[in-house]
Amino acid sequence: METERQRRHESTERDRRTVLPGARWFRSRFVRVGAVLAAVVALLSLFSTYVVQPFAIPSSSMANTLRAGDRVLVNKLAYRFGNLPQRGDVVVFDGTGSFEEERASNEGRVWTWLRKAGSAVGLVRPAETDYVKRVIGVGGxxxxxxxxxxRVEVxxxxxxxxxxxxxxxxxxxxxxVTVPEGRLWVMGDHRSESxxxxxxxxxxxxxxxPEDRVRGRVDWLVWPPRRVEAQPSTDQALAHRDSLGAVHG
Structure with missing residues (x-):
């Protein structure tokens, strides 16, 4: 009887020694992969916050320049170091307080983080308060x-x-309209849908x-592949620039 119990005990110990190292290896590998993924997402979030942000075009208001579902890259450095938006620039901005009323968010912290992480790599739609339009008039x-x-006159x-x-x-x-200093008059290219x-x-x-609500300038169209291109410069976009003299900003 004792011998049978001893055999079962030894068999169980052998099974534990066989299974547990594998389980530990799996858990360790899972933790390492999770840490790497978290680090990648964090780096992408930092990059999209301060340098270049992928942006999914949510509607047809900028067609045919940009179409619903297009992915663009927003240059976050375009308006740093004293530079300001110019007439003809296609910009992404936060419409809170201008296009949208200020209101408390109903999103939970986890969903907010996931949405920001997804938008950082262009996988999910931007926040509902984010807009993409063309600058037609600047301050003054x-x-x-x-x-x-x-025709529109400036x-x-x-x-x-x-x-x-x-x-x-x-x-x-x-x-x-006379545009107040520090603010922008913006319109979509598809005027009947904007x-x-x-x-x-x-x-x-x-x-x-407000100029300080502008997130950046749309500089590159990167999806779909057949339409990949750099966006036209301000000189190309507004042919009236020379007749107006120096552009503000």
């Missing part, structure tokens, strides 16, 4: 629509907007966006 500009030929000069969606006219909404500065006339800020 008078932006008017429309002249006798139906400081009395017509804008030749070659980037407009082919089915659109410059605006079906008339406006005459909710932009025109829709907020009469609201606090008059539809303009």
């Amino acid at each position: 500009d008078r932006v008017v629509c429309c002249d006798k030929r139906g 400081n009395g000069e017509p804008v030749r907007e070659e980037y407009l969606h082919p089915q659109d006219k410059p605006s079906s909404v008339p406006f005459d 909710s932009d500065s025109r829709d907020l006339l009469g609201k606090p800020g008059g539809g303009t966006v």
